[in-house]
Amino acid sequence: MSSLRPIALVTGASAGIGVALARVFARHGHALAIVARREERLRELADEIAASGAARPLVIAADLARPDCARAIGEAMAAAGVEPQYVINNAGFGLVGTAASRDRNEQLEMIDLNVRALTDLSLAFVDSLARHRGGVLNVGSVAGFLPGPGMAVYYATKAYVLSFSEALHSELKPRGVRVTVLCPGPVPSEFAERAGIKSGGLAPGMLTRSAEQVAEEGYRGLMQGRRVVVPGWPNKVVSLLVRFVPHSVLLRAVDRRQARRRAAQAA
Numbered sequence: 139m140s141s142l143r144p145i146a147l148v149t150g151a152s153a154g155i156g157v158a159l160a161r162v163f164a165r166h167g168h169a170l171a172i173v174a175r176r177e178e179r180l181r182e183l184a185d186e187i188a189a190s191g192a193a194r195p196l197v198i199a200a201d202l203a204r205p206d207c208a209r210a211i212g213e214a215m216a217a218a219g220v221e222p223q224y225v226i227n228n229a230g231f232g233l234v235g236t237a238a239s240r241d242r243n244e245q246l247e248m249i250d251l252n253v254r255a256l257t258d259l260s261l262a263f264v265d266s267l268a269r270h271r272g273g274v275l276n277v278g279s280v281a282g283f284l285p286g287p288g289m290a291v292y293y294a295t296k297a298y299v300l301s302f303s304e305a306l307h308s309e310l311k312p313r314g315v316r317v318t319v320l321c322p323g324p325v326p327s328e329f330a331e332r333a334g335i336k337s338g339g340l341a342p343g344m345l346t347r348s349a350e351q352v353a354e355e356g357y358r359g360l361m362q363g364r365r366v367v368v369p370g371w372p373n374k375v376v377s378l379l380v381r382f383v384p385h386s387v388l389l390r391a392v393d394r395r396q397a398r399r400r401a402a403q404a405a
């Protein structure tokens with residue numbers, strides 16, 4: 139029996155989908171710990187949540203691309219007398235451009251964040267997740283269902299998130315721990331700018347959902363114990379159709395789309 143209070147740990151809560159996820163969890167009565175590098179942004183969100191009458195989130199400023207991030211976050215939570223009931227691995231970024239033309243270190247940093255930190259935080263607190271009958275919500279992407287020439291490393295990291303989370307869903311079920319992978323299509327956020335995508339170049343509007351819609355669907359899916367959540371029916375159709383299309387065809391289609399985007403950006 140632990141005397142530590144249960145919280146929901148949300149990574150990448152200084153922008154975009156992470157802010158929306160933190161708000162949704164707070165609205166549903168969960169105490170929070172919020173993580174990102176930009177501490178000022180986290181403090182503003184903590185103030186806003188506290189002003190709504192919810193418990194003030196614990197702010198943890200951390201660079202999740204560092205190898206010791208799970209240990210540092212665990213220590214910060216223990217010092218505050220809390221432990222995770224839910225881990226929401228949302229922090230992540232992408233980069234457009236062919237893999238051979240992009241900076242290798244930046245792409246490796248993407249793997250450190252999107253894959254390594256997500257794996258570490260998914261596994262580091264399993265005992266406490268089981269004690270509180272909680273779970274893990276990992277933010278993947280529709281990109282995880284496809285090969286991604288023109289954004290190769292990003293798509294590959296999201297394929298990992300999908301595969302790992304589905305397997306973990308099955309492994310942790312007997313312990314009463316839910317694992318859900320949330321696979322959004324395009325969402326207006328700081329993602330595009332960080333990735334090097336000029337405005338308007340993210341994807342067709344029909345596939346686009348707001349961060350709030352995505353966060354709400356992710357929360358509901360996790361609480362229902364669903365394995366995979368794809369927000370919005372057009373994205374669901376994409377994620378189902380790609381199973382029946384030969385990879386050679388998908389590769390050409392994604393390649394052409396990314397090439398068009400590069401040409402539009404260069405113009």
Ligand SMILES: NC(=O)c1ccc[n+]([C@@H]2O[C@H](COP(=O)([O-])OP(=O)(O)OC[C@H]3O[C@@H](n4cnc5c(N)ncnc54)[C@H](OP(=O)(O)O)[C@@H]3O)[C@@H](O)[C@H]2O)c1
Binds near residue numbers: 150153174251278328
């Ligand atoms: N937007 C989309 O179209 C879209 C579509 C599908 C999936 N996704 C996924 O959704 C997740 C959230 O993306 P978003 O759209 O909300 O992007 P965003 O607006 O750029 O937010 C990214 C968040 O990740 C945090 N982060 C980045 N690097 C970090 C690091 N080294 N250490 C700690 N935190 C870090 C950022 O905080 P700091 O910069 O303050 O550290 C920020 O809070 C990502 O996993 C992304 O791949 C996004």
